[in-house]
Amino acid sequence: MKNCYLGIDVGSVSTNVVLMDDNKKIISKIYIRTNGKPIDAVQRGLREVKSQIKEDINVKAVGTTGSGRHLASTIIGSDVVKNEITAHGIAALNFVDGVRTILEIGGQDSKIILLKDGIINDFAMNTVCAAGTGSFLDRQAARMEIDIKDFGGLALESKNSVRIAGRCAVFAESDMIHKQQLGHNQEDIIKGLCDAMVRNYLNNLAKGKEIAGPVVFQGGVAANVGIKKSFEEALGTQIFVPPHYDVMGALGCCLLAKEHAAKGNKTKFQGFDIINSGYDVKGIECCDCANMCEVIEILRDGQLTARWGDKCGKWSDLVKSDIERLA
C-alpha cells in the first residue's frame, strides 16, 4: 500500500487534481475544465485519478485550494484548506530551485508572488477587474475561432506586433476588433494582445516591485507561449515554466497535506466513493433582514452537509447543530 497525498485546486476555469507520493513524486495529475460546475468537476477529476492509478493507495491527507476550496473541502473532506497564494508559493519553492519571483495567471485571478530566503515576502493580486486573465484569452480565442491551444503559437509567428489597449478587457476587445477591421493579420493582433496583457500585468500587479530571477511563470496561462515570450521581452530575462505549471496550486496542496499528515493528524478524507454520490445545491434568499443573503445549501444524496453565504451565521450555525444532532 502506497502512501499518497491528494491536492485539489478548484479554480474558476479549471479544476486540477494531483496525487503525490511520499517522495514528492507525482503519480497522477488531472487538469479539467470547471465548466461552471465545481462539484461535478471535483467528482470528474477524482474519477479520472482513480482510473489512472493501478496500485493500492492509502490517501494520508487531502488539501484544497482555489476559489472553490471551501466547496471542495466539504465534498471530499479535506485536512488543509489553503489560499491559492500560499499553495502556489509552496509548490514553486519545492519544485524550482531558488525561485525569487512567481508570475501566476489563472482563469479569473492573476498574482505575483515575491520570495526571499525561501519564504513568501510579498504578493499582489489583480484588483476588482479580471482583465488580462485566462478567461479573457479564452473568450478572445473563441471569438476568433482559434483553439486556445494554438493561440500562443500564433503570436510567435507575428512579425509586426500591433498595439492593443490592455488596461481593460472591454477596451482591449474593441481595440482588437478595430485593428482587425483595418486589415491587420491575426498573428499580429494576437501578439499585440499578449504584449498588452503583459504590460497590464507588469503595470498593475508588479508596480513598484523588484522582479528578481529566477522568474517562474505558472498557472493555466503559462501554457501560452505567446504570453511567455512577451514576458521575456518585457522583463529582459529568461522565464521558466515548470513542468507541472498548470497544477501548481494542487501540487502545493499535496505538499501542505503531507506536512499536515507528518504531524500525525488523521485525515478527514471521505474516500473515492464520493464520486458516486449525488450532490445537489440549493440556493435560498433569506428574507429575514434587509441583507437578503444568498444562502447556499449542499446536499449529499439528499442529506444536508453544508450551508453558507449568510452574514449573520444563523444558517451556517444551523447546519452545525443539525450535524451534531445526527452524530
Added chain:
Amino acid sequence: MAIKVGIPRGLWFYDYYPLWKTFYEYLGAEVVLSRPTNKQILDMGVKNTVDEACLPVKVFHGHVIDLKDKVDYIFVPKIMSVYEKEYICPKFCGLPEMVFHSIKDLPQLIDVEINFNKSRKNLEETIYKFGYYITRDKEKIKKAYEKALENYSNYKMKLRNGYLPIDGKFVDFNNKLDKNIRSRIAIVGHTYNMYDSYTSMNLFNKLKKDKVDITVPEMIDFEIINKYANELEKKMFWSFGRKLLGSSMYFAQVQNVDGIIYISSFGCGIDSIIQDLFERNARKQGKIPFLLLTIDEHSGEAGINTRIEAFLDMIEWRKRNEGNLSAHG
C-alpha cells in the same frame, strides 16, 4: 412632537456623528440614524447615484433614501474644509447637491456649508446656522455645541483606546493583553470604508476571529500624526490624506505592526495618490508587509478572504521563518 433629524450612516458619519447627534438632541430634536448598511441600502444607493461616483458615495445615497420618509430634516452638510488650507474629497463638497438632484421627494436637507479653509472665524456663525433649523435661541445653540464637543472628545478618546465604531456601535478591539495574538496589523483607509462592516466585508471581525491584534490610525495620538505629516516635503492638502500619510510614516518609524492592510474603494481619487505614497512609506521605508484591498459593489467575499488569508500566512511565515503553517486559512 419633536422635530426629527435624520443622520445618514455614511461618509463622515464615523468621524463626526456623536458631535451632531448630541448637538441636535440637546436642541430638543429627535435624531434618527439610518440602518447599518445592508443589501437594500446598497442597491438603492447604486440605483440612485450618478454612475461615476465611488462606492461610499453610493452607499451614502442609500442611507439618505433609508431616512427620507422617516424624518423632517436630513443632515447632509456641505463639508468643504475642516482645517486651514486643507480640503476634503471633492465629492464631499458637492454632496448636498448630488443628493438633492439624484433623489426625489426629499425632506429638507440641512446643507450648511462648513468651510474653515481660510480661517476658523466663521465657526460660530456656522454653528448657529446648523442650529437655526431647530431653534432661534443662540445661547442654547452655543450651549448645545459645547455639549456636543464634550461628547465628541469622549468619543475620540474611546476610539483611541481601541473601541472602534463598527457600524456606529462600539466594539472592543483592545486586546493587547491577550496572549493568543498571532500578529498585529494596522487597518487603514477612509473611516467610511473601514467601519462599515457591510462594505468592508466584516474585515475587522474576520481579523479578530483570526487572533489578530488590530490597530488603526484613530488609535494614534493626533499630534503624533500631525508631527509626522509635517515632515512631508509638500503639505498634503486633503485632510484625510494627511492623516493617512502621517500614520504611514509613524508605522514605518515605530515599527509596531507586522503588516498593514489598506482598504480602498474602487475609483477613489484621493486614494489613487495617498495609497501609493502610503505603500511606499510602509513597504520601502518601513519594510512592513502591505496589502491593498479594493472594495466595490461585489458581495462575493472569496476574493477578499483569499487575500487576507494569504497575507496572514505570509506574515506568520515571515515571523517564524519556518514552514510551519496552520492547516486552515
